[in-house]
Amino acid sequence: MSSDWKKAGALLIAVVIFLVDVFSSLDIAVAVLYVLVILISVDLFSKKMLLGITCLCIILTIIAFIISHGVECSDESCGRGGISIAAIGIASLLALKSSASREQLRAQLQLLARSQAFLAGAQQLSLTGSIGFRVPSTDMYWSEEAKRIFEFNKAVSPTLDLMLGVTHPDDQQRLRSMLEDVCASQSQVEVEFRLVMADGRIKYLQMWARQYEITGHECEFIGALMDITTTRKAEEALHRSQAELAHITRVTMLGELAASIAHEVNQPLAAVLTDSQAGLRWLGRVPPDFHEVTKAVERIGAQAQRAADVIRRVRDLSKKGKIFQEKLELDSLLAESLLLVERELYINKVTVSTETEASPVSIYGDKVQLQQVIINLVLNAMQSLCATRDHGRKIVVCIKRGDADHLELIVRDNGGGIPDQDVVNVFSPFFTTKSSGMGVGLSICKSIIEAHEGQIWAENESAGWVAVGFRLPSYELREGMRKNDAFMTN
Ligand SMILES: Nc1ncnc2c1ncn2[C@@H]1O[C@H](COP(=O)(O)OP(=O)(O)O)[C@@H](O)[C@H]1O
Ligand SMILES: [Mg+2]
Known part of the structure; x- marks a missing residue:
């Protein structure tokens, strides 16, 4: 029934009550029935209108009373009239109160719906979903965004098995243990895992979870899930291009060293030639001097080994392999570089001296990349010396302990240093002061060192000396951190 009809119905009831009240000779409080009109009107009219209707009902009661009883009336009829008016007033008051609390409830529901819509919108924008999980009952609550991230149908009520079903097989155990452990720990737990979607796509997710409530034997936790696929893919692409760039500059650097490397190989080869001729001569003697022949052949073997070592080192540096981190000794790395x-x-008449002031000097890293950094720093020092000094060109490389957990390798040269205004720029890509420089050497060194969780710096020292150095976590610290990481995520 439309509200207009209802309003007309209420009015009709009021008129009927009025007529019955005026014309019937019943000795009852007929006007009490106006309460019906008030109850019907409460949902149909505004507060003001309801007050108006209440007044109208009271006026109609009084008019009907005067018509049927005149101004003078008995106590009984006055009492009935009074009860009717009081009933109308009280009904109106209660109706107004209930209407007010209903309005309040409606406003709160609207607010709730609004904040839920905001939350859902924010979750969608930030690609973050939320889940709730009860242990041991395994009841789960999933926000819409969480379902969207997992690509579950909206109607589905996800379970732990469904969740693990789309999790990458290599990450399932990690996720399972994290979900089990979260209730045992007071602190926030974090885990990164991958999903394998039906079409083979991989999604990277990060999840933070924290205990919410423990009731009896049941523990409830809340978790926030974030889809970090785009970030991970961008990071992977960045790492790939950094590795590419590092490789290209390594090959370029080897190209610059080609003449020296050729000489390094040529020298043992020349010695091989001389020793082989000498060997032949000792063989041609009558009688052949086998003792001398043996010595010549041994020298040939050693020199061939020397040439092979140079070639191996060049090949190692020029190869385009995956980054491979292993335990390395910083002093051997320096010597080989x-x-x-x-x-x-x-x-170039540059003398190099090395000092190792620490022991042990084990670090954890990629041999090829760290050699690239050392060679870059030494070549920069050499180039600076060649540009500024005719004699007394010195490079001092020092390995020392930065603090209990870090090792430092510092390359110093007395080439006059870096102009003060350039010190902050030397690690920026394409910054160079050399006519034939590319300006990428130090920026690549920086990205390599930072990928090894270290820092690199350059500073002018006294008397025209400059120090360019890097600091890396010691092998022991990295091992500790790796074990800790494994503990946190397992
Ligand atoms: N040992 C050093 N002494 C003086 N200046 C240096 C030294 N090492 C680096 N620089 C400065 O930093 C700049 C950037 O170095 P780098 O990134 O290796 O690029 P490039 O060697 O191609 O110029 C150099 O051009 C030079 O101005
Ligand atoms: Mg350089």
Whole structure:
């Protein structure tokens, strides 16, 4: 029934009550029935109108009373009239109160719906869903966004098995243990895991969870899930292009060292030639001197090994392999790197001295990349020395402990240093002060060192000396951190 009809109905009831009240000779409080009109009107009219209707009902009661009883009336009829008016007033008051609380409830529901819509919108924008989970009953609550991230149908009530079903097989155990552990721990737990979607797509998710409530034997936790696929893919692409760039600059660097490397290989080959001729001569003697022949052949073997070592080092540096982190000794890494630039330094009359002030000097990293950094720093020092000094060109490389958990390798040269205004720029890509420089050497060194959780710096020291160095976590610290990570995520 439309509200207009209802309003007309209420009016009709009021008229009927009025007529019955005026014309019937019943000795009862007929006007009490106006309460009906008030109850019907409460949902149909505004508060003001309801007050008006209440007044109208009271006026109609009084008019009917005067018509049927005159001004003078008995106590009984006055009492009935009074009861009717009081009933109308009380009914109106209660109706107004209930209408007010209903309005309040409606407003609260609207507010709730609004904040739920905001939450859902924010979850959608930030690609973050929320889930609630009860242990051991395994009841789960999933927000719409959480279902969307997992690509579950809206109507589905996801379960732990469904969740694990789309989780990458390698990450299932980690996720399962994290969900089990969260109730045992007071602190927030974090885990990163992958999903394998039906079409083979991989999604990267990060989940934070925290205990919410423990009631009896049941624990409830809340978790926030974030789809970090785009970030992970961008990071992977960035790492790939950084590795590409590092490889290209390594090959370019080897190209610059080609003449020196060729010399390094040529020297043992020349010695091989000389020793083989000498060997032949000792063989041609009558009688052949086998003792001398043996010595010549041994020298040939050693020199061939030397040439093979140079080639291996060049091949290692030029290869385009995956980043492979392993335990390395910083002093051996330095020695091997210097072997590749030894000849270049010799030609340019640069003397290199090394000092190792720490023990042990084990670190954890990628050998090829860290060699690239050391060679870059040494070549920069050499180039600066060649540009500024005719003699007394010195490079000092020092390995020391930065603090209990870090090792430092610092390359110093007395080439006059870096102009003060350039010190902050030397690690920026394409910053160079050399006519033939590319300006990417130090920026690549920086990204390599930071990928190893270290820092790199350059600073001018006194008397024209400059220090460019890096600091890396010691092997022991990295091992500790890795074990801790494994503990946190398992
Ligand atoms: N040992 C050093 N002494 C003086 N200046 C240096 C030294 N090392 C680096 N620089 C400055 O930093 C700049 C950037 O170095 P780098 O990134 O290796 O690029 P490039 O060697 O191609 O110029 C150099 O051009 C030079 O101005
Ligand atoms: Mg350089």
